[in-house]
Amino acid sequence: MTDVLLCVGNSMMGDDGAGPLLAEMCQTSPRGEWVVIDGGSAPENDIVAIRELRPDRLLIVDATDMGLNPGEMRIIDPEDIAELFLMTTHNMPLNYLVEQLQDDVKQVIFVGIQPDIVGFCYPMTEPVRRAVEDLHRRLENWQEQEGISQL
Template identity: 75%
Template structure:
C-alpha cells in the first residue's frame, strides 16, 4: 500500500512555508511509509508522479486560511476547497489538483494549518512551526484522519 504526502506552500512567504517545512523534516527523518513530495507553490508539477504511484491515500498539507487561531489544524473536505478559499498563493487552485488526482487515488485528505503571517520574506511564526511538528509526529502512526478535527 502506497501513501503519499504532498506538502504545499511557499517557504519565502512566512507561514505559507508550513508544507515545505514538513517536507524538509520528512526528508531528514522519515516518518512511517509515506512517499513525500514537496510541491512548493506549484504542486501541480507533481501530478504525473503521484498518478503513476496510484496511492491508496494522498495527504495534502498546506497553510490554509480557515478563520481560526494561528497554528490550529483541521481536516478540510476536498470538495469544499473551491468554495472556501478564493485566494491562493499557488499557481493553480488546489481544488483543480484534487480533481485531477481523484480518479487515481483511493482517498484524498486535505490538512490545513491556519497561518498567522503570510507575506514575502517574513519568518515563519512559532505557532506554525509547532503545528508542523504536531503533524510530523502523527505521520508515523497515521490512521483515518490522523486524529485531527474536521473543519
C-alpha cells in the first residue's frame, strides 16, 4: 500500500507555509510510511509523479481560508473544493489537481489548516505552527479522518 502526503504552500508567505513546514518535519522526523512531496505553490507540477506512484491514499495539506479560528483543521471533501471557493495562493485551484488524479488515486483526503496571516515575509503564527505539529504527530497511524472534523 502506497500513501502519498502532498504538502502545499509557500513558506515565504506566513501561514501559507504550513504545508512546506509539514514536509520539512516529515523529512527530519518521518511518521508512518508516507511518501512526502513538497508541492510548494505549484502542486500541479507533481501530478505525473503522483500518478506514477499510484497511491492508495493521497493526503493533501494546505493552509486554507475557511472562516475558522487560526490553526483549526478540517477535512474538506475534494468534490467540494471548487464549490466552497476556498481561497488559496496557488497558481491553479486545487480542484484541478484532484480532478487530474481521481482516476489514479483510490482515496483523496484534503486537510485545510486555517491561516491567520498570509503575507510576504511574515512569520508563521503560533496557532498554525501548533496545528502542523499536531498533524505531524497524527501521521504515524493515520486512520480515515484521524479525528479531524469535516467542514
